[in-house]
Amino acid sequence: MDIQVIWSKIQKGYVDTIQEEVAVQFDNFQQTPLGFRWRGDHCEVLKLLLVFKSPEGYLQYLTITDKGVFCLALERDRKDLSLCKSRWILKYRVKEDAAPKITGKGALLKETPQKTYLHLQGICKLEMVPLLLSNVAYYHGHLCPELAIGYRAAMLACRELGLSRKNALDFFILAENITSAIEALQLVTGCTIGNQNFFAYDLGKHVYYFGRFASEDEPQNVLRVALINLVVDLSHKSEVEERILAGQPSAAELKDYHKAVNDAVEVILNLSEEELFSITRISLRPPRVAARKDYTKCSCCGEVVTVEKSIPKDGQFLCQVCMAKAV
Ligand SMILES: [Zn+2]
Ligand SMILES: [Zn+2]
Structure with a gap:
């Protein structure tokens, strides 16, 4: 079945509703379901067609399996909590027989996705964003x-340097800001703060350095990507932003604000790299990182602290907080 046929069937409700909790094998690396058990059968996902958000905000995965086309949803007990129990619900199976005819209007997906896209149903004008960016947004x-700027910079670096989540430990990234962009950079590249190969200094600039660690402590050739387009600036919406932060925007203001955000994201995703960034190579010494950590206990507060970050005193160790209090 072709994606347009499938989508048209879904739009027309030509599905068998299931609504059962199932066990899903999920590949965190690719962010895609691999298979699930349903009524004693293993259904193997052959292709992920679409990821889209339900009106309640849950991610839904439309998959072709060896047992038919199914929609899986990852639902959370409470939407407002990020750390809460989630479960997979098998929502429905698309009927296989008698495909309804696709008329001009029924052909909703003009663009048959070669890549997989997120369909942000009814949320905004911006209908399609790449799957990877949708995962970052989630x-x-x-x-x-x-977030879109970080995504574009990360994609550029991955292509230019052959950087990927698989070889991320060979690379480092330095960022000159602490904004949403660094979330996208970490998730796309796999260089993360926790892995000690992502470093962020807030100079308020969307400037990023991408380089490889080297065995010798010499300056290395590093890719420098700097945003030169004001497309991220939403200062013309600052009044609405304040009202949103104060929790008192009107529905019209909220709609208008979301439109401005989505328009900016859309522009960022469509501009060429040269229109967005200044891309240069510079020479830079890779940051040094400690391979492993030794821990000790602070002799004052009794809390666990790395030896590297503690201060030796009278044959014992003090954490920096206790040290500061003692002075
Ligand atoms: Zn953000
Ligand atoms: Zn202490």
Whole structure:
């Protein structure tokens, strides 16, 4: 079945509703379901067709399996909590027989996705964003211009340097801001703060350095990507932003604000790299990182602290907080 036929059937309700909890094998690396058990059968996912958000905000995965086309949803007990129990619900199976005819209007997906896209149903004008960016947005909590900038910079670096989540430990990234962009950079590249190969200094600039660690402590050739387009600037919406933060925007204001955000994201995704960034190579010494950590206990507060970050005193160790209090 072709994606347009499938989507048309879904739009027409030509599905068998299931609504049962199932066990799903999920590939965290690719962010895609691999298979699930349903009524004693293993259904193997052959292709992920679409990821889209339900009106309640849950991610739904439309998959072709060896047992038919199914829609899986990852539902959470409470939407407002990020750390709460989630479960997979098998929503429905698309009927296989008698495909309804696709008329001009029924052909909703003009663009048959070669890649997989997120379909943000009814949320905004911006209908399609790449799957990877949609995963980043899901992790971050929303889609915003800075997130899209981080995504574009990360994709550029991955292509230019052969950087990927698989070889991320060979690379490092330095960022000159602490904004939503660094979420996208970490998730796309696999260089993360926790892995000690992502470093962020807030100089308020969307400037990023991408380089490889080297065995010798010499300056290395590093890719420098700097945003030169003001497309992230939403200062013309600052009044509405304040009202949103104060929790008192009107529905019209909210709609208008979301439109401005989505328009900016759309522009960012469509501009060429040269229109967005200044891309240069510079020479830079890779940051040094400690391979492993030794721990000790602070002799004052009794809390566990790394030896590296503690201060030796009278043959014992003090954490920096206790040290500061003692002075
Ligand atoms: Zn954001
Ligand atoms: Zn202490």
